[in-house]
Amino acid sequence: MKRFKGFIKKEFYHIFRDRRSLFILFGMPIAQILLFGFAITNEINNVDIAVLDHSKDATTEEIINKISDSKYFSVKQMVDREADIASVFKKGEVKAVLNFEKDFSKNLMKDHKATVQIITDATDPNTANTISNYLNAILQKYQKELNKDITIAYQIVPQTRMVYNPELKSVYMFVPGVMTIILMLVSAMMTSISITREKELGTMEILLVSPLKPIQVIIGKVFPYIFLSIINAVVIVLLSIFIFKMPVQGSLFLLGLESILFIISALALGILISTISATQQTAMMISLMGLMLPVILLSGFIFPITSMPLPLQMISNIIPAKWFIIIIKGIMLKGVGLQYIWKETLILLGMTVFFIALSVKKYKIRLE
Template sequence: MKRFIGFIKKEFYHIFRDKRSLFILFGMPIAQILLFGFAITNEINNVDIAILDHSKDATTKEIINKIAASKYFSIKQMIEREADIASVFQKGHVKAVLNFERDFSKNLIKDRKATIQIITDATDPNTANTISNYVNAILQQYQKQLNKDITIAYQIVPQTRMVYNPELKSVYMFVPGVMTIILMLVSAMMTSISITREKELGTMEILLVSPLKPFQVIIGKVFPYIFLSIINAVVIVLLSIFIFKMPVQGSLFLLALESILFIISALALGILISTISATQQTAMMISLMGLMLPVILLSGFIFPISSMPMPLQIISHIIPAKWFIIIIKGIMLKGVGLEYLWKETVILLGMTVFFIALSVKKYKIRLE
């Protein structure tokens, strides 16, 4: 056991003496979280929405049909009560709810004015704002057709309400995404580089013939990165709370557990990358191209997944970062617990077990 503890200490000393490693570990997180604070506007397609139609008359049905016929929205659910709106958003099934007032058609004819409330999930402020603008455009087009042949115009008044992020702060979008990128790259890339460095220098064989067992060598190599990745996660959360004034609505304990689960998943990926990489440069290139780009493009961090082509939507399901971003937004912004996030947690746990099993199998093959 003393040898094992001494080996772990040696790994910490090795990291702290390498200036490049320290820059990647601590410089990159601070730089990314500051640089990614710019608003990003994107088009949307096939966004899932819900309808709450109190009126259920011919006019509301016509408007709903026009919205459903557009390429921008897909009606996921029809709800009956306003009390169900919060639950629908917490489950993450929809990005917006259209709430038609009672006697919509009657009010439109009698008072020449009727109201639609547009309630959007503003955990992604740019998408929420885009959804509101698209619905307004459809309503204006319908209103223009309605008023084509009459003197006194009918007026449909949309009222927009943003939930979870009423001020549309972009920090609510980029903090979860940047945290995911940092934890993925620090855990996976640094682990793969660390192990391939031992291979490249020819010291891995020396370690494997030492009194330490092979699994102890691997655990010893990855343990410091678990510790350092947790520090990065804590730094990001503290920066988001105290500098960017981002609230954490849910359980910090659950957030910590989910973050550790994601870190372990990324570490397993790093070990897997190291099995197919002979040099540090190869490992770094695979990590950047095979992990960073999918995390940014296919995780839902910047681009709405529902707007992507179907093949990319299917591929996004195997990206661990996608599920972690859903989890972290649910905890930090919506304040939901495991009862709403159990499915994403089980998927992430299953991926972690799969990556670990595959990594162990690959290493056995390489070591035999």
């Protein structure tokens, strides 16, 4: 036990004396959560649009006012000719142009039908889609106001309620994802680098010749990272509660246990990576390409798994992060208990056991 304590102390010296690992450990989580929370967002706010009004009557003016009164849009400029539309888009000044046909009001009164064209800059398809939906919604609402005295014979009234995230805040979606990335990064990449570093320096050989058992060496190497990962998870949850006002509906205790399970599975992956790579650089590349990319792309963090092609959906099943994100979204947003996520927990547990077994086996082979 005393030997073990000395070993842990040494690991902490390594971590605290290396600026790079300190940055990855403590700078990265905070930077990422703030970036994702504030800068990267799916919501639209104050989007600049332009208007080409061929009609210039009371109705179009009313519509334009309604649009610029909403917090989503501000009417930045008026365009006079069709030919100018292309150039305002090219300059990147606006994201959308509204094109009212000639005699808009007159047509609306006479034919009960008038046309307005919505042109959006779809270089960013998601934003373009959102903008056109929001503009549509404003137009619909105006139309309803016009029709309020008239009863339509058949009416379907959809009543939409967004549960678990009524304000549709994107930070609710990013916090679980960022937490997953950070825990994976710290646990898997940092351990694999720290183990391969000992191999590169030749100190691993010295440790293996010493009376320390290989298993003690490995546990000694990963222990500090378990500890630091837990601190990171706590920091992320605190940031999301106090800065982004994201509620944790479920049990914090369960959240903690599930996080520890995920941390251990990532550590086992880190050990596995260290057994197959001889240098720190290789370990880092394998961690980044083999772990981080799948976590970001295939875990359902950013891109919904259900809209992926079937082969990718199948691959996503073998990514531990996918199951962890389902679990923590369940606990944090829906407030569910273990009875709703036992299946995902069991899968994660199974994967963890498998990775540990595999890395122990690989590690033994390497000693031969």
